[in-house]
Amino acid sequence: METRAVRLRHSLVTAWTLAAIVFIYIPTICIILASLTASRYFQFPIARWGLDWWQKTLNSIEIRQLLSTSITIALCVTVIAVTLAFFGALAFARYDWKGRSLYQKIILLPIFFPQSVLGLALLLWFNTLGLPLSWKTAVFAHLVWIVPVVTLVISIQVYSFDPALEEAAFDLGASRLQVLREVTLPVLFPGLFSGSLFAFLLSWGNFPLSLYTTGADTTVPEYLYAKMVAGYTPGVPVLGTISTIGAIVLLLGGYALITALRRTRASE
């Protein structure tokens, strides 16, 4: 009797979970399906299947240019954001200093500022300062929004960091630089790593800031938007799929790396 009730509950839970997953993934799956059409226009259900648009997209010099611009921006943002956010997180969570609580609030403000407004504000500033717009100004724009996020991500790791670790290393003869290299950075590594994943993915997928600040350069989200507004081809879902798969590979790869690292650390 009881086992039947338990079984019923289990099947309900399973059904509910599956339903939730399906709802979450339907849009992504639809995009993949839409990319597999052989026709010029978007039709549903798909009349003729084919990989023509995949071939066209992958061979397109324009698309390669887009991907390379997006990757360049994302990589630059990752490196700069993690470096700044690392020290920012130390100030946020490690050291007790006058004005820290004000700093903790101010650093988070850009996250809550609407990105489209922030993009416009940055555009105005770049114009005022006479800076030519390109992917470089976009890097700067992304940083304004992403550095606070990454600071927060790394801070979580820093909060659980025992300052006595640094003192102990110093006491055992290490120089300040050795303390940083041998203790602080390795202990905070998981936080730095998830921070860089965040930085890369947030920059990779960012549209509103790029829209205002890339100038003549175009990123993947900008291109997708432009094509959606005017001139749709099944190349849009193809590029969308590529972008999604790229993000998934990065996330799973990162997850696998962290797990492998934990396992080596925990092994015996």
Add this chain to the structure above:
Amino acid sequence: MTAASPILSLQAVQKMFGPHAAVDSIDLDIAEGEFFTIVGPSGSGKTTLLRMLAGMDQPTSGNILLRGQYINNLPANKRPTCMVFQSLALFPHRTVGQNIEFPLKIRGEDPAKRKARALQLMDLLRLPQNYYSKNVMKCSGGERQRVALARALAYDPQILFFDEPLSAIDYKLRKTLEKELKDIHRETKKTFVYITHSLEEAMVMSDRIGVMRAGKLVQVGTPHEIYSSPNTRFVSEFVGDVNVIPVSLGSKNLLKSGLAPKGLKPPRVPEGFENGHLVIRPEYLRFLAKAGDADNALTGRLYNEYALGSRIQYQVRVGDTVFVVEKLRQQPFTGKLDDDVIIGWDAKDAILVTD
């Protein structure tokens, strides 16, 4: 115990935090090879003092001398001293072996030598050799303690500092580790400076103890001296239970107290004594058959008893004053709760303190 030339000398060492002196003008010599414990309640400045000795903080004024060398401004990584932290501060991303080898790696010693030394230290501290490649976070509390000590010893310091490393460990294991630490002290012959808030812990391990209160060193002495001749009420109350009676000096060299109208026979009375407290340890109080069996006697009611293992402790109420009496289990006693009892002590067994 104090040798001719101390390894560590403090001269009027002071540390100010704003207008507040956390450490207030401390003079102290610590002898080579000594196990010296600084004990005091939290906020007494003992951690601040230790951090200055280890080089993590600098005194506001005064001198710290290591073998006669002025070291006030010598940073911790240049000092031939090493600290075992309260949190132990073991590197969580390293194995037991890597933790112990850390100071040797920093010094640039070659890996084979490092490993040999680490294994040697693990042997000294009774850590199994196969722990060498064990994750340090998977060790038990007692094992971590030993790893932290091994790491500090690997540095080969002239003085080892301990910042209450046993405070987070359960009672039974702590007792074992206290004795082990004293054994290690004997084996390594190094100078140990230990801080704790537990005078009991200090008693077990130390050659000498310094008691701190509100930034000042109130008494320095051997465990025996601290226990049997505390110089203040504060020190007397710091270890175990103690009976304290407010008294003043009356006529015929007797002590006046509200408890005994006839007056109490004092121990040796310090020069110029007028008011103060009479301190009697519970084991010096005993149950009497009749009032004349000891120099001083009081009548009270047996209120409660507590079994402490080898000893039994009794609570006796004399008027509103609570007395603690202790006797060994094997000593005969037939008193029952709520009986009227006579307790007494000999004059020489009490201590007169002025505050």
